[in-house]
Amino acid sequence: MIGYSQRFTPLQRLLHWLMAICILTMLFIGVGMVSTVKPKYLTLVSIHKPLGIAILGLALVRLAVRLRYGAPLLPADLPEPMRLAAQLSHYALYVLMIGMPLLGLGDAVGGCLPGRAVRGRAPSGDPTAERQPAYAAVERALLPGFRVLCPGPVAYGSGALPRARPA
């Protein structure tokens, strides 16, 4: 945290809301695509992949911007446990925002998730015997990450929205 301005910069706010929309959309697509066998399955998968890459790109930009501009100080009256929770949840959010798309990318490229290749474009090859344990591990890691991420918006909404102050 380098800067100590009163508010996040406009760029940071733009990134925040853009990513909020992307990540919420992604959560819905993720939970929807694994629970249907209808033709929309293919549509959802075909959005899931490029959107994941977009989130990864935005998250990296966001991280760079955050390192450059920092964040406003937390309210002085915030109790210490809440302060700790706020900081830890921020770290967790950044880990997930970057880690989840990387896992997905690993799935699609390293594992070359067959049939989930970018539409019309074939994968370069399915996971070979050597790569398969890694593929399976990535598959296994995506689900817990998803489970951690899902309550995020609810926790954020419950915690942050009531604290929001008019500009």
Add this chain to the structure above:
Amino acid sequence: MAQSRRSPAGSVFGSLVLIAVIIAGGAAAFAYTGGWFSPQRLTPDKFVDAFTPPTGRPLGHRRNHAKGICFTGVFEANGAGSALSYAEVFTRGQYPALGRFNLGTPDPNAADATVRVRGMGLQISTPDGQEWRSAMINPPVFPVSTPQAFYELLLASASKDPDAMKTFGAAHPEFAPFGAWATSGPWTGNYAEERYNGLNSFVFTDSSGAEHTVRWSLLPAAQPVSVPPDELAKRGPNFLDQEITERVRGGPQHWTMVVTVANPGDPSADPSKAWPQDRRTVEVGTLTVQQIEPERDGPCRDINFDPTVLPSGMRTSDDPFPAARSSVYAKSYDLRTAEAKDYPRTAAEAKP
């Protein structure tokens, strides 16, 4: 928020209610999307469960068409398919092919003579980096019209109720042609004499942008010889694998790929309905199977023959099956790759 300056207490309460409604609404929408409010919804998990054979989950294996053997070879396009699709695979030339002869059973140890449906998974690769994957079977029509009906068929055939199949047949008259084939259609004694039908329809786009709804089949060069099922039952449990291995060792085997073009109004969304015999057909090339390898260490083991992996110039149609197959195959693939230790490779170090 100007409101808040006028009546802070009421506004704070109002804001909190609004926030609660938004969050609860969002969570409910999420739960709905995930199917928590619709237990009847057909999911890939349900399908995979329905495939579980009495012998138990085939750990490390495909959840259906669990028994199979790999092949490699070449697809030689004659150029005629370019009239239907601009996909490179139809440009005159030779393209590497990889596939899998298989049996339509979720039991990897089923005796070959006990399985009615035989299939072929096929992947053709082109220099532009694209792939055409297909999984075809030997019946002339699919048993049912919709994925939902197929799920019900799985439940009926696994049911202990002796009338389950009769009840199913009554509720699904479209099952009759498949049923007739299954009970009185001819059997052959090997994989080489089978005709493999794609059954699902797809849309091809030609270089002028015109679209053609098509189905495809692989017609064997080997002359089919009908063998009574009780005769087959006397052969060993793996006679199909042994036969194709020896046959291909003796010489490559060929199939002609034929693409059938629908007329407007033909039932493209229903693989249980054959198209009229007089529809335009185009012979697009020849598949040559040159080498057979056991699945355990073979090149087809790690391939998911997902029928929605298509080169540009081909796309899915209004047929609901390819998407359903894709979703269920992906689930099956995730399961079996995580279970590799239950189906260990034997010759990893012997590979070149």
